[in-house]
Amino acid sequence: MNPTDTTPIYRPGLEGVIAAETALSHPEGAAGRLTIVGHAVEELAAQFTSEEVACLLWHGRLPTPVELATFKQQLSAHRSLPEATLDLLRAAASRAVPTMDALRMAIASLDLDLTPDQLEIGLVARTPTIIAAYGRLRQGQDPLPPHPDLDHAANYLYMLHGQLPSPAQVRGLETYLNTVSDHGLNASTFTARIIVSTDSDVVSAVTGAIGALKGPKHGGAPGPALDMVFEIGTAEQAEPYLRAKLDKGERLMGFGHRVYKVRDPRAVVLSQAAAEMYRAGGDMALYELAQQVEETAVRLLAEYKPGRNLQTNVEFYTALLLHGLGLPTDLFTPTFALGRMAGWIAHCREQQASNRLIRPLSRYVGP
Ligand code: COA
Numbered sequence: 001m002n003p004t005d006t007t008p009i010y011r012p013g014l015e016g017v018i019a020a021e022t023a024l025s026h027p028e029g030a031a032g033r034l035t036i037v038g039h040a041v042e043e044l045a046a047q048f049t050s051e052e053v054a055c056l057l058w059h060g061r062l063p064t065p066v067e068l069a070t071f072k073q074q075l076s077a078h079r080s081l082p083e084a085t086l087d088l089l090r091a092a093a094s095r096a097v098p099t100m101d102a103l104r105m106a107i108a109s110l111d112l113d114l115t116p117d118q119l120e121i122g123l124v125a126r127t128p129t130i131i132a133a134y135g136r137l138r139q140g141q142d143p144l145p146p147h148p149d150l151d152h153a154a155n156y157l158y159m160l161h162g163q164l165p166s167p168a169q170v171r172g173l174e175t176y177l178n179t180v181s182d183h184g185l186n187a188s189t190f191t192a193r194i195i196v197s198t199d200s201d202v203v204s205a206v207t208g209a210i211g212a213l214k215g216p217k218h219g220g221a222p223g224p225a226l227d228m229v230f231e232i233g234t235a236e237q238a239e240p241y242l243r244a245k246l247d248k249g250e251r252l253m254g255f256g257h258r259v260y261k262v263r264d265p266r267a268v269v270l271s272q273a274a275a276e277m278y279r280a281g282g283d284m285a286l287y288e289l290a291q292q293v294e295e296t297a298v299r300l301l302a303e304y305k306p307g308r309n310l311q312t313n314v315e316f317y318t319a320l321l322l323h324g325l326g327l328p329t330d331l332f333t334p335t336f337a338l339g340r341m342a343g344w345i346a347h348c349r350e351q352q353a354s355n356r357l358i359r360p361l362s363r364y365v366g367p
Pocket of ligand 1: 216217218219220221250251252253254255256257258259301305308310313314315
C-alpha cells in the first residue's frame with residue numbers, strides 16, 4: 001500500500017491486524033513458539049503452580065514466598081459460592097443447561113456478594129467451585145465445599161471427585177492450566193478487552209469472554225476431539241473415518257490454527273504431560289490410539305488442504321489430558337476457562353491501564 005494512502009483496509013476476521021499491545025504473551029505462528037511474560041511455555045507449564053502463573057500475569061514477575069502465601073490465602077478465603085449462585089446452578093442442572101452456559105450465568109452473578117476490590121480474586125477463586133459444583137449437580141450429586149488445605153488445582157480435583165488427588169494428577173492439571181493461561185489476542189481475550197475498553201467492569205468482560213470461548217473454533221473443540229478418538233476406536237479405522245469426515249467437508253476438531261502454521265507448542269507440552277500421566281497409571285492404549293489418529297489426521301489434512309499447514313492444536317491433547325484426570329467431556333471447555341481466567345483479568349488490567357475505546361470501522365455494503 002502507498003504509505004500516504006490512508007484508506008482503511010478491510011481484513012475479514014481481522015487476520016494479520018495488530019489490535020493491541022501486550023506484555024503478557026506472544027504466540028509466534030511460524031516458529032511455533034509461545035512466550036508468557038518472558039517465559040517459554042515449556043518451562044512455565046511444567047515448573048510453576050497455577051497460582052505462580054496468575055501472579056506472574058498480574059504483576060509481571062513471579063511472587064516472593066510471602067506474596068505467594070498471601071495470594072493463596074486470598075484465593076482460599078474467596079472460594080465459597082453464595083447461596084444464590086448455588087440456587088442458580090441447581091436450577092440450571094434441573095434444566096440440563098450446557099455447562100459453559102451454566103458457568104456464564106454463575107460467573108455473571110458473582111458481584112452479588114463481592115465488593116469491587118474482591119472481584120478479580122473472587123473470579124479466579126470461584127471458577128473451580130462453580131464448575132465442580134455444576135459437574136456434580138449434573139450427575140445428581142451434591143456440591144462439595146472447598147477444601148481449606150488444598151491449593152487451587154488440587155482443590156478443583158478434590159471438589160470434582162471427592163477424593164484427594166495424587167501429586168501426579170495435580171501436576172498434570174497445573175501443567176494444563178499454565179499452558180492455556182494466556183495466548184495473545186485470541187477471540188475471548190479480545191472480547192474481554194473490548195468490553196473493558198468501554199469503561200465497563202471485569203465481571204462483564206469475563207462473562208463475555210466465556211461466551212466467546214464456548215464456540216468450537218475457539219475453546220469448544222476438545223470434547224468433540226475426544227469423541228472422535230473414541231468413535232475411531234482402533235488404529236485401522238483412523239484413515240477411513242477421517243477421510244469420510246473430510247469428504248463431507250467437515251473440520252477435524254483439534255487441528256488447524258489461525259496463528260500457528262506448525263504444531264502448536266501447547267500441543268507439544270500437553271502431549272508430553274499426558275504421556276507422563278497415562279504412563280503413571282492411565283489407559284496407555286488410548287494414548288497410543290490418539291497418537292495414531294493425530295498422525296493420520298495431519299497426513300490427510302496435508303492431502304485434502306494442501307498449502308494450509310493444518311497441524312495439531314492445543315485442544316487435541318487437552319482432551320486426552322483432561323480425560324486422564326477423570327473429567328467428563330462437558331467439563332473440558334469450562335476447565336479451559338478456569339485456566340484462562342487470570343489471563344483474561346490481566347488483559348483487562350492492561351487495557352484499563354492505557355485505555356483507548358476499541359471502536360473499528362465497518363464498510364457499508366447495503367442499499
Ligand atoms: N479440519 C479440516 N479443514 C480445516 C480445518 C480442520 N480442522 N481447519 C481449517 N480447515 C480448512 C478450512 O476448511 C479452509 O479450507 P478451504 O480453504 O478449502 O476453505 C482452510 O483449511 C483454511 O481454514 P480457515 O477457516 O481459513 O482457518 P482459520 O484460520 O479461520 O481457522 C480454526 C482456524 C482453528 C478455526 C480452524 O482450523 C478450525 O476450525 N479447526 C477445528 C476446530 C478446532 O480445533 N478449534 C480449536 C482451535 S485452538
